[in-house]
Amino acid sequence: MKHVTYADKALFLDDDSADWLMEYARALGSATMTDTVTLRGIGMDGNEVEATFLLNHSTELITQTTQSGLQGPKNDEAVGYMQEQTRLILTPPPARSVDDPLEIS
Template identity: 45%
Template sequence: MKHLSYSDKAVFLDDETADLLLEYTGLLAAERGGDTVTVRAVAQDGNEVHLTVVLNAATSMAGESTNSDMVPPSNAVAVEYLREKIALIRTPPVARPIDESGLPSLPRLDGEQG
C-alpha cells in the first residue's frame, strides 16, 4: 500500500494504482497533455473515498511506501484505464492514409491495395 499526496490531500491506495498514476502523470506532463482519473482510496480518517485527480504538467503528486497492513480498495477499472492510456502514449497507433471517401484506407484480404 502507498501513501499518495495530491494537492492538499493524502490518501492510501494499492501500490499498482499509485505507481500507474505517477507514471501516467509524468507521461502526460512530458506530452503537455491532461486527463482526469477517479480512483478508490482510503482517506486519512479511514473512510473509503473516490478521489478524482486532474493530471497535467502542473500536477504535484508524490507516493511513498507504508508499512500498514490495511487492505486498500480495488481499482481494477482504473488500473485497466491507466494501463491503456500509458500504452497509447508509449506506443501510439500508426497513422493510415485517408482515401477519397474520407475513410481510412484498410488493406484488402487478398493483399492488394484498395
C-alpha cells in the first residue's frame, strides 16, 4: 500500500497502481503527452474512492511507502492500460508506409 498525494489530495493505492501511475506520468511527461487514469483506492477518511488523475508534463505526484495494514482495491485493468501505454511511448512500434499491407496472424 502506498500513500499518494496529487493536487492537495491524498489517498492510498495498492503498490502496483501507485508505481505504474508514477511511471506512466513520467513517460507522458517525457513525451509531452496527456492522459487521464481512473483508479480505485482508499481515501483519507477510510472509504473506498475512485480518483481520476490528469497526467501531463507538469503533473506533481508523490508516492510514499506506508506501514498501513489496509488492503486497497486492485486496479488490474487500469494498471494493464498504463503498462501498455508506457511501453508504446518508450518503445514505439516501427513506422510503416501506408501502402504496406497489414499482417494478420
